[in-house]
Amino acid sequence: MSPIVSVFKNPPDGGKGYHRDFRVRWALEEVGQPYHLRLLSFSEMRRDLYRRELHPFGQMPTYKDGDLVLFESGAIVHHIAHEYAGLLPSDRNARARAVMWMFAALNTIEPCISSGSTGYLPLRLHELADTLGDAEWLDGEFTAGDLLMVTVLRSLRGTDLLKETPMIQRYVDRGEARPAFQRALTTTSPLAQSA
Amino acid sequence: MSPIVSVFKNPPDGGKGYHRDFRVRWALEEVGQPYHLRLLSFSEMRRDLYRRELHPFGQMPTYKDGDLVLFESGAIVHHIAHEYAGLLPSDRNARARAVMWMFAALNTIEPCISSGSTGYLPLRLHELADTLGDAEWLDGEFTAGDLLMVTVLRSLRGTDLLKETPMIQRYVDRGEARPAFQRALTTTSPLAQSA
Numbered sequence: 001m002s003p004i005v006s007v008f009k010n011p012p013d014g015g016k017g018y019h020r021d022f023r024v025r026w027a028l029e030e031v032g033q034p035y036h037l038r039l040l041s042f043s044e045m046r047r048d049l050y051r052r053e054l055h056p057f058g059q060m061p062t063y064k065d066g067d068l069v070l071f072e073s074g075a076i077v078h079h080i081a082h083e084y085a086g087l088l089p090s091d092r093n094a095r096a097r098a099v100m101w102m103f104a105a106l107n108t109i110e111p112c113i114s115s116g117s118t119g120y121l122p123l124r125l126h127e128l129a130d131t132l133g134d135a136e137w138l139d140g141e142f143t144a145g146d147l148l149m150v151t152v153l154r155s156l157r158g159t160d161l162l163k164e165t166p167m168i169q170r171y172v173d174r175g176e177a178r179p180a181f182q183r184a185l186t187t188t189s190p191l192a193q194s195a
Numbered sequence: 196m197s198p199i200v201s202v203f204k205n206p207p208d209g210g211k212g213y214h215r216d217f218r219v220r221w222a223l224e225e226v227g228q229p230y231h232l233r234l235l236s237f238s239e240m241r242r243d244l245y246r247r248e249l250h251p252f253g254q255m256p257t258y259k260d261g262d263l264v265l266f267e268s269g270a271i272v273h274h275i276a277h278e279y280a281g282l283l284p285s286d287r288n289a290r291a292r293a294v295m296w297m298f299a300a301l302n303t304i305e306p307c308i309s310s311g312s313t314g315y316l317p318l319r320l321h322e323l324a325d326t327l328g329d330a331e332w333l334d335g336e337f338t339a340g341d342l343l344m345v346t347v348l349r350s351l352r353g354t355d356l357l358k359e360t361p362m363i364q365r366y367v368d369r370g371e372a373r374p375a376f377q378r379a380l381t382t383t384s385p386l387a388q389s390a
Contacts, residue, residue: 056326057303057319068288074302075295093263100270107269107301108252115310124252131251 002034003065004192005076006054009039017185020073021061023151027077027144029180029187031084036192038062074106074148081144088143101138101145110152122161129167136174150175197229198260199387200271201249204234212380215268216256218346222272222339224375224382226279231387233257269301269343276339283338296333296340305347317356324362331369345370 005028007021017026028035044050046058054062055071062069063076070076078099081087088095109128112121132138137146154172156162162169175181200223202216212221223230239245241253249257250266257264258271265271273294276282283290304323307316323344327333332341349367351357357364370376 051322051325056322057299058322059303068291070291070295072295072298072302075291075298078294078298079291096263096265096270096274099273100265100267103267103270103273103301104252106298107267107305108254110302111306111309114306127246127251127253130246 001066002036003028003063004036004038006038006040006045006060006062008060009041009044015185017151017181018155019060020151022184023073023148024061024063024076024080025184025187025189026147026151026181027080027087029184030147030178031080031086033080033084035189037189038192074102077144077148078102087147089141094140097139098143098145101143102148105145105148105152109149113152113155122164125161125165125168129165132167132171137171142178146175150181196261197231198223198258199231199233201233201235201240201255201257203255204236204239210380212346212376213350214255215346217379218268218343219256219258219271219275220379220382220384221342221346221376222275222282224378225342225373226275226281228275228279230384232384233387269297272339272343273297282342284336289335292334293338293340296338297343300340300343300347304344308347308350317359320356320360320363324360327362327366332366337373341370345376 005021005024007025008019011019011021013019025035040050040060045055045060051058054064054069057071059071061073061076062071063079064070068079070079077087081098088098109124112119112124137143138149139145150172153162153168154176157172162172200216200219202220203214206214206216208214220230235245235255240250240255246253249259249264252266254266256268256271257266258274259265263274265274272282276293283293304319307314307319332338333344334340345367348357348363349371352367357367
């Protein structure tokens with residue numbers, strides 16, 4: 001039985017992968033693990049049964065694999081990265097740093113973006129560009145940390161902020177060019193049988 | 196050699212444990228791992244050397260253990276929880292759920308609080324209270340998920356929001372009553388020798 005991922009039935013972005021459920025699909029495509037989709041509308045996410053069985057906050061995404069039920073896109077990507085090969089390096093310290101970049105994406109960069117005020121965001125992007133330097137990814141090979149960072153940063157696509165930090169722009173481009181990213185955008189995975 | 200944790204030399208909260216460095220100290224006290232402190236002022240955190248060697252965003256906390264350097268409080272607590280016994284259950288699925296609550300604390304609850312607008316916060320607190328029910332902790336025994344959730348929620352101490360959700364208030368009380376929490380607040384760990 002493949003894991004089941006809850007995703008938007010009619011995503012507000014029209015399927016361009018800007019919602020948090022996309023992070024989980026991309027991660028599953030990176031590790032090559034087949035999955036089923038559970039398509040849900042906003043009103044279905046708000047139902048008591050959904051909250052009780054899958055997501056106490058009535059949101060997306062959720063992940064169900066046998067007895068294990070998870071919510072929070074970061075936690076689901078973390079689980080996939082630890083369960084299957086392909087998103088974490090084998091070296092112990094490098095793994096810890098990959099997890100660090102996962103948290104940095106969701107706790108330092110994303111809050112700057114979603115707060116709506118530009119605030120610290122230009123500074124953070126420059127600091128991130130300094131860290132990246134000429135490297136392809138944040139810490140050696142592509143990891144779950146890059147996956148989350150790219151999903152966070154690509155929401156800036158088309159803004160002046162991203163144009164002003166071309167290193168970050170190219171980093172996002174590299175992420176989006178990955179075959180697994182493209183598959184996650186276009187693949188129609190089978191639907192889960194149960195509601 | 197014990198790990199070295201960067202903390203505020205003169206914490207703006209006067210040492211009441213409301214800054215993110217406290218999460219790391221509490222985690223180390225829970226697992227019983229001795230540590231050294233590196234006391235830094237705001238201006239020292241902004242220095243190029245600090246950014247280059249410890250924290251690209253010039254913030255608190257950082258963690259150094261031999262060759263491993265980490266930033267992001269969530270990632271450091273995650274590392275401590277995986278490195279030492281005491282903050283994660285042994286069951287594989289329960290461990291994944293503990294990590295889920297770590298992300299939920301920092302990515303769902305904390306953004307509601309730090310955004311400054313009440314917004315979804317009352318709803319999230321009620322949903323969290325429903326999830327907690329009569330249980331002592333979020334998922335069985337105390338985990339790194341509870342540790343982060345309590346540090347996030349206790350910033351609401353004294354507000355009407357917390358008074359209106361007494362289950363959450365008692366949950367925070369239980370966290371703060373833990374001996375390791377109290378030690379983290381009061382223990383004066385030895386200072387790191389190097390700058």
